[in-house]
Amino acid sequence: MIQRLIEKIQKTKAPICVGLDPMLGFIPEEILKKSFQEFGETMEGAADAIWNFNKQIVDHTWDLIPCVKPQIAMYEQFGIEGLKVYERTVRYCQDKGLLVIGDAKRGDIGSTSAAYATAHLGKVKIGESLCRGFDTDFLTVNPYLGTDGIKPFTDICKAEDKGLFVLVKTSNPSSGEFQDQKINGVPLYELVADKVVEWGQDSMDNGYSNVGAVVGATYPEMSAVLRKKMPHTYFLVPGYGAQGATAQDLKPCFHEDGLGAIVNSSRGIIAAYRQEKYARFGAEHFAEASRQAVLDMAADINSVL
């Protein structure tokens, strides 16, 4: 699976992932109004607005990018109706030829992780039939429970040719509280990194493993250490743009050949029309602003590679 992602990155020349994390506050008034008129100020109304918003963003960016990353929490907050739109968005993006990273950060004890792996990457046996659930191409997972909480995910990746990104060093301000704690002089996130390499050894796909790592762009000196430590691990890199990291900060996440990382941007792209820089598009052309933001982001990243 990771090889498919790399091929798409090479084809688009854009190591970019569009974070489809549609907060209602990002959605233009006109779209909200229309959905609320039809379905009321209800979960159905919110879900309809999110769908119309997502669809336009995807329609205006799909040919420029290798993949999208919907954050499931943003859908889960609208209950069942929200999750239906998550599923619909995943399918729509895949039909457009995009790879989909389900950003769910799941993780539990073995039997429970197996259920999550089935839910998001695999298929569930019902009687004699096999049914697929959310069925994304990649999933983000949380390592706090250790190997037996991750193994069901790596097993499914092997069986189904899917991929993972395991949290190693996250982009948020307090990520260091536990992740940076030193164990015999080595920070916890490096120990996690060692395990991620181990978990991925069995699932190589050409030069990289299907088991990748989440490495925040907001801590570039740490990214540099991790890049050296995990030469065959692809990085999913949050933190660019709205969270503060610049293209220079991203550089240590990449290898010299320009591979090794895919950078996520969510509100920087999907809510681009609200930035002064893209104000000329206006709310009604929000998706064209998103397209321009993707082009600008690709140019910005490529300028340092």
Place this chain on the structure above:
Amino acid sequence: MIQRLIEKIQKTKAPICVGLDPMLGFIPEEILKKSFQEFGETMEGAADAIWNFNKQIVDHTWDLIPCVKPQIAMYEQFGIEGLKVYERTVRYCQDKGLLVIGDAKRGDIGSTSAAYATAHLGKVKIGESLCRGFDTDFLTVNPYLGTDGIKPFTDICKAEDKGLFVLVKTSNPSSGEFQDQKINGVPLYELVADKVVEWGQDSMDNGYSNVGAVVGATYPEMSAVLRKKMPHTYFLVPGYGAQGATAQDLKPCFHEDGLGAIVNSSRGIIAAYRQEKYARFGAEHFAEASRQAVLDMAADINSVL
């Protein structure tokens, strides 16, 4: 909220949580057959079977117990249909007067955790209206991202009088891989425990905080340390029964007055009829076997308190 749980524990004399984690393999053939006949071997069929199974277990145990803990992964694996049954189960249990711990182990960066907190404990603003999603009473959360990933959950707990259980020391075999690593001589799970106490200080409800901790029963010597370290933190304790911990192992999780912990059992109760001990009930009386298993578990735990 934690005070409501304590009152229910005192009333039922059962510090027990029934884990509603219905794997299809636990569900009697007759129930499956009926659901598959009506809905086929589909997600709808599986969901219908799970609902009928859950309902009978709840109908036969609700008067004996303070709360239930549905593991959302077991529903998520059946996609939207599964999640509808999760929601229906939550509502049904609350209507019976049970408290519900949503076992979701969510956790992310601040803005995303806020969405999860809204999804599972709070209400979401849609236009001028406020809508509730899964709306459980408690939620389990993962601390790997640190304070800013937890704060949105504690904020909602305060605003809505809800509760949390934060993973501290989990019950699974490889939980020690990261959680037991020593930082200046102190294991990581103790550092997490200190933070859990800090996060909960602002949300006291009589003698205990609404911010509790998940402490596995399978490591009793560690439970003893944590019990002393966190005198005002309620423990949600997995690991009893099927995972190997005995009543003696649970003892260190409790204070001398018999409070301080609630013990989960999932398959030990919901699939009791498959144990030799309860074979006399037969598959058709599976829910009566579950009732007997609850009574036996309460007696077992009370024998050491």
